[in-house]
Amino acid sequence: MRGWALALVAIGSALLAGFGFVAGSVVLGALGAALLVGWFGVVWFAVSDLGALLLAVTVGAAAAAVLADVAVLPVIAGVTLVVIGWELANALATTAAYPASDRRPVLRRHLLRLIEVGAAAFVLSVVSLGLHVRVGFRLGLSLALASLLLLGLAFRLAGFRRRGKEKAEQ
């Protein structure tokens, strides 16, 4: 399964690097290549914290590529593959202590679910690119604030539920 994780992050980073170069941006291409090397190291040596940092950098690089008019679909595909690869590498690290015979089917199932989520996300992205909604300043600001509010609410909800359960357990 490590091979799968390596292949996913490698293809994802290579897509970013390749299309960066194709679009004529040496900086984006070089950044993609550096990410490719970084992801190889992270997956191979199972460095979980560095993986989180690399994921943020990868998405940042993808956003920069989109803004620099690199073809958007390969970039979205690249990010999707990297996200799947990152999660698979996490699962590999978490299950490292268990017998290989037990791990294999579990990881295979996990990979299939991740591919399903990734495919759904890609389809949604493609569909959304076809939609044109005019967003004014007020609507934009409202949406931005609403997204922040939703994020906060999600955290609050998760935290609240956890504390409630802990109190009940006590």
Add this chain to the structure above:
Amino acid sequence: MTRRGKLALLGGIAVALLVAGLLARDGRLLALSFPVVLLFGALLLFPAPREVDLEISRAFSSSRLEEGEETRVTVTVENRGEAIPLLGAVERMPGGVGETNGEAGTLGALPRGARREFSYTLSPPRGAYRFTGLEITIWDRMGLSPRRSVVGTEDELLARPRVEPFEEIVIRPRRTRGYAGMVRANRGGSGLDFYGCRAYVSGDEVRRINWRAYGRRGELVVNEYEREQIADVTVVLDARLRAHTQAGGESTFPHAVRAAASLASHFLSRGNGVGLLIYGDFINWTLPGYGRIQRERILDALARAHPGDKAVFEDLYFIPTRLFQPQSQLVFVTPLAGEEDVEVIGVLRSRGYQVLLVRPDLLPYELGRASRDPSHDLARRILGVRQGLLLSTLSRLGVDIVNWDVTQPLAGRVSWLLSRRGRRHR
């Protein structure tokens, strides 16, 4: 990475992309956020089950074994609560237990009422090992957010020291018990060895009359034989860190423990009452007793023994002599820390205790490893002279000494030096 960490990371990235997209009024950035948003949503919607009711049991094929022997550990995890989509259970191995053979964990779905089992084998070195529980990880249906906890029962595994059998150890304590045994009691009675003659008294067996003495003296005289009885023996294991030498990862302490176990086992097998004092970390006293159960108690205590460096037990001066039976046999297993130990043993001799000293000696092993150079030769000579002085002082005090080169088996050395033939040849 924990669930909270993942939520924070993915949520942060998603919001950053959404805000950037809105600020730049670029829908492509919003489209880019979908893979991250969907994973974030899956994490949020499918938390790992919080309330789990697991029953965990651990069984050893043998929970008391001799060091180096193999035991099979079987762990069973039974789910008494709601179905768990994915459960991982892995053994928390106690330190120093050594390599395991087999799988020390399991991973898979655990429906309500189902059980999972795994087993592995261990062959630990001497010691007491406390198994504190299993590390349980539970995943959600998507397998995205693991939740870890430690669940389980505490169990103890004792790897006891290896016991070497001895052929014969002759001890002569001043006081023995009234029951028949194998220690010569320095008193006339029924036995095998000739003890002396005395005047015939009514009730003496006719076959014990010494007819030659009667012929010479004209009055009836009977032969007496030395009585053989059981004795009280206290094995004192020196567990002071400063007394034990270390060289190249080897220490005298495990050898001392093995010697104490072998000696205690031998004296018990001859019917004697044996107690054990482990002097070092604290005063670890096993009350004197007889038979197989006492042997188990002593071996259990020795399995748990470890060297200590408490300042209060730095010297043997604080050895609690009130625990020893008066004029009984003491068996010291110590590498000797210095002259002060000799002094304490001398005091015990003067109080009427019979003392046998077994001294594990690591010097031959150390010399075998050291390179030949003049400074090593000088050091060896100084150490040899010092040891010779200590041992000759003890010998003059009437202490039976076994200086044991730990590279050689103990049984041969002890069986020869402390046998009747060996004592005659000294």
